[in-house]
């Protein structure tokens with residue numbers, strides 16, 4: 522097939538659909554702790570492999586731009602570098618060939634490079650504009666798009682098959698793509714924070730948990746909370762790429778507050794980090810004082826942390842110091858925390 526002007530347009534427009542699709546479906550997968558994560562990842566990975574399959578054609582387009590030294594061509598190269606880094610880290614994570622390097626997991630590099638690529642990508646599309654035309658929706662374009670997606674699906678199936686046949690570590694990952702670490706060995710559980718939180722020092726002597734419900738404040742001491750014995754086996758699935766299943770002990774939130782008229786419940790950490798939950802979820806969310814049979818370690822949330830089974834790790838607020846029911850709807854929060 523000749524790589525003519527129409528193919529160049531088509532390639533760029535396909536990239537215009539696939540790159541944002543990969544970015545958004547990645548976040549969509551992060552927002553689920555249930556099987557829905559796999560469906561999002563299926564779309565995610567097909568978008569990712571679609572980009573990869575377009576690489577040979579896009580290289581021809583890029584070589585032309587670089588040869589004629591288009592204005593800020595180096596910014597497009599930086600963009601390419603970040604996309605390639607993200608793709609490579611994603612594949613290293615999923616196959617398990619390299620799951621971390623230095624202080625970073627492959628998943629952190631994967632997501633970090635993708636976020637860093639966004640401003641460059643927006644600039645690139647605006648600076649190298651390809652105006653839409655009716656012919657972009659022609660039967661031929663659609664057929665090409667169908668072939669590309671089928672090819673990407675096959676590439677994904679082939680890579681998963683290879684991972685299994687070769688017995689690579691990736692064959693053991695969960696439906697979220699995460700790897701098991703230290704299940705039922707709480708002392709070896711990794712310590713991670715969402716973005717910028719640092720492990721706080723908590724002096725337990727004066728420590729109180731403040732619970733506000735229906736305008737009423739109740740303070741709980743650590744010993745009072747530790748006297749509860751509600752238990753659950755739940756899996757902490759971190760967006761950094763690992764999961765760990767543990768036996769947690771503590772108290773169901775519904776035993777600490779039963780707000781009559783509230784719309785949601787805000788759980789705040791001593792660090793200022795917070796997440797909001799619906800009132801109906803209270804009977805299924807545990808405020809844990811222990812993991813295994815031992816108190817929590819500082820890094821894992823001492824004195825108390827949330828255990829929110831079926832939700833990704835960033836919902837499992839650590840170092841909880843305040844819980845308050847109010848009339849703000851549960852959706853009135855960013856889908857992902859920014860601290």
Ligand code: HEM
Pocket residue numbers: 533534536537538540572579582583584585586587589591592593594595597598600601604645646649650651
């Ligand atoms: C993964 C996504 C993409 C990567 C990594 C990428 C990379 C590049 C690179 C390295 C160049 C050559 C340097 C330059 O001219 O600035 C280039 C050129 C170009 N890109 Fe992209 N690009 C991507 C997506 C897109 C999209 C979505 C569009 C438009 C919808 C687009 C349109 C163009 C155009 C029109 C050129 C100029 C080619 C020429 O001067 O002949 N690119 N791209």
Ligand code: HEM
Pocket residue numbers: 540543544545546547548549550551562565566568569570572604607608611612614615616631632635636638680694696697698699
């Ligand atoms: C330019 C943007 C991105 C591209 C091109 C991309 C592409 C990929 C690729 C190719 C894989 C490996 C799939 C495999 O080999 O099986 C992957 C895995 C993964 N990506 Fe992305 N990704 C991007 C951004 C993101 C973002 C922003 C997130 C999350 C917020 C994310 C979350 C994941 C997860 C969780 C996996 C693991 C899937 C698994 O192991 O089954 N990705 N991605």
